[in-house]
Each structure stands twice: as structure tokens, then as C-alpha cells.
Amino acid sequence: MPARVLSFGMVAEQYERYRPGYPAELVDLVLTYGNRPIRTALEIGAGTGKATRLFAGAGVAVTATEPDGTMLAELRKHAPAGVETVRAAFEALRLGATYDLVYAAAALHWTTPEGRWSRVAALLEPGGVFASFGGPTQLANPAVADAVRAARAPFLTSDEIPSPDGTPPGQAMQWPGTELQRCEWFVDVQQTVIKRRLTVSARDYVGHLSTISAYLTLPTPQREQVLSQIEQILPQRVELSADIIVHLARRRPDQ
Template sequence: MAERALSFGAVARAYERYRPGYPAELAERVLDYAGAPVRTALEIGAGTGKATRLFAGRGIAVTATDPDPAMLAELREHLPAEVETREGALEDLRPDRQYGLVYSAAALHWTDPAGRWPRIAALLAPGGVFASFGGPARLADPVVRQAFEEAQAPEVESAEVPSPDGTPPENEMQWPGAELEKSGLFADVRQFVVPQRLTLSADEFVGLLSTISAYLILPIPVREQVFRRIRQVLPETVELDAGHTVHLARRR
């Protein structure tokens, strides 16, 4: 997992180009849940700032953190100067201040489970909100998806990151919801899905794949061979189901 977590910096520009942004509805629902104005936020694993835009664009003072300097450098190119950045993983952060919102977009699974929730709680003001959101972008057409999966095998069995706590996909409460409830540090845990549908060209879809850790850790010749096979089975445009599973909780 550590190798995958630190694989993105080499493709920071492609990450910014091909990774989709987040829908406005997602930020609206997080802030509605907060129930009061949120003035400060800390982002865990900000990457190139796809989710930073959601909250900084609403007048919130966001501190964006990421362990990869190349990802933060790309973020700084695209976001206002008032967005503060800090290089470091969650485990490196010190609770020298507290925030009204701490959130992580498609990055929480890269954090160390040992002490994860006490660390996050320490960064939140009492009553502050924690939000985690993300999800895989899956090909919507089952026939295209089957051809895609066959084309990437056997080098890539699945590009999705498995549930960090082993929660089966059929469970009603997905990770990290149950962990939040069990921690004793958070209340009012909620889970819901914000839908998102995308239409990409086949080349854009392969570009998206080029930013996913399961492919990045392959040797370059193998990766290129896999991408060639995938491109050959794709129609000129593909539809993606890219809905985001959101978990919200409030610090006790």
C-alpha cells in the first residue's frame, strides 16, 4: 500500500488533467450537515487540489496537505494564493490549531490506521465536522466493462483499492463509517452517495487510468502494453458511473 500511496507525484500533471473534479452538490451537503458557517478546513491528501476547489471557492480558508511535493506544486499552479499548503501525511501533522472541517477526498485509505481517528479528532474543533468521500469511476456499460477487465488481466486483477477494514461491498455501512462509530470520538455518523456521470473519449479514459496507483506501480513496458490492449477494446467514447460515497461525522 505504501508504494501505491506514493506513486502519484510522477504523474502530477496527468493527474490534474485527467482526474475529474467533484460535483458542487457534494460540498453543499457537507456544509449543510455542518449547520453553521465553516471558516477553516484542513484537507488530508489534497493531491493537485481537485477537492480543494470545492471548499476554497466557498470562502473557506483551506489548508491543503499532501506527502508528495510534486502534487502540491501542481496544486499551487491552479489554486489561489490564499490556499495554504503543507507537505506531509496525516501522521506528520501536529495539532497546533483546530479546524471547523477536516476532510479527505479519495485519500483516507492511504493513512496509517494506527491512531488515525485520534489524530483527526485532535485537528478538529469541538463539534467540528469530518468528511471523507470518493469512489471508483466504473464503466457503466457491462459489455464494455467486461472487455476492459479481460484486456487488463492478468497484470491488473482490479484497480480498486480494497476496503481498508475488509468491509464487504454488500454491507449497508461502508468503510470508514463503522470505524468512525466505534472510535467513540465522533457522533452523528452519516453515509450517502452523491451521483456523478461522466462521458469521456477512449483516450481520456486511458489517461485517467494512467493516474491510478494499480497501473503506476507496473513496470513501464508492462503498463504501456496493458494500456494498448485496453484501448483496442474501447469504443470511441465511454460512460462512467463516478458516484461518490460520502461519510460525515461530528467530533464529540
């Protein structure tokens, strides 16, 4: 996993260009769940700051943390005034300060499982909110998806990241909700799906694939070959299913 965690820096500009951002509905969902003012937030693995901008735009004072220096530099190009940025892995963050909200945008699966939840709890105010959100961006047309899988097969069996705790894809509660439900520090665990469809050009879809860790960790000649083959079999425009799975939990006020 470590190689995949730190693979994004070499495509930071492409990541900013091709990865979809987040809708306003997401920040509304998180702030409403809070049921009290959320003034401060800590972001885990902020990447180029797509979620950072969303929460900062809603008036939240965000401290955005990111271990990769190149990704952080890209974030700083786009971050609104007032966003504090810190180069650090989640596991290396100094404890002491606490926040109304701790959140991770498509980044929590990169954190170390041991001590993850006790550290999140230590960073939250009692009664504070934890949020994790993300989800795969998949081809909506089954025939096109099958063709892409066939083109990819000689290089990669899959380009997705399996559930960190082995939760099957069809189970009602997905990770990290499964872990949060068992965690002594959190209550009121909720899962919500924000449905989303996007239509992009074949070139932009391949650009998106070029920012996915499974492709990034291939040797350069293989990566270029598989992406070229995928682009050749795609129609000019493709429809994507890009649902956002949101998990919310509250730190126990008595812990």
C-alpha cells in the same frame, strides 16, 4: 502500500487533467451538515487540489496538506489565493491548531490506521465536522467492463483498492463510516451517495487509468502494454459511473 501512496507524483499533470473534479453539491452537503459556520478546514492528502478549489471557492480558509512534492507543486499552480499549502503526510502533521472541518478527498485509505481517529479528533474543534468522500470511476456498460477486465487480467487481477477494514461492497454502511460508528470521538455518522455519470473519450478514460496506483506500480513496459490493449478494445466514447460516496461525522463536543 507505501509504494502506491507515493506513486502519483510521476503523473501529477495527468492526474490533474484526467481525474474528475467534484460537484458543487458536495460542498453544499458538507457545509449544511455542519449546521454552524465552517470557516477553516484542513485537507488530508490534497493531491492536485480538486477538492481544495471547491471548498476554497465556498469561502472556507483551506490548509491543504500533501506528502508528494510534485503533486503539491501541481496543486499550487491551480490553488486560489489564500489557500495555505503544506508538504506533509497526515501522520506527520504537527498537532496544536484546530479546524472547523477536516476532510479527505479519495485519500483517507492511504493514511495509517493506528491513531488515525484520535489524530483527526485532535485537529477538530469540539463539534467540528469530519468528511471523507470518493469512489471508484467504473465503466457503466457491463460488456465493455468485461472486455477491459479480460485485457487487464494478464497484468492485474483488479485495479481497485479493497475496503481498509474488509467491509463487503454490498453492505449498507461502507468504510470509513463503519469505523466512525465504533469510534468514541465521533457522533452523527452519515453516509450519502451523490450519483454521477460521465461520458469521456476512450483516450481520456485510458488517461484516467494511467493515474491509478495499480497501473502506476507496474513496470513501465507492462503498464504501457496493458493501457494500449485497453484503449484498442474500447469504443470511441465510454460512459462512466462515478458516484461519490460521502461520509460525515461530528467530533463529540464533550471530548
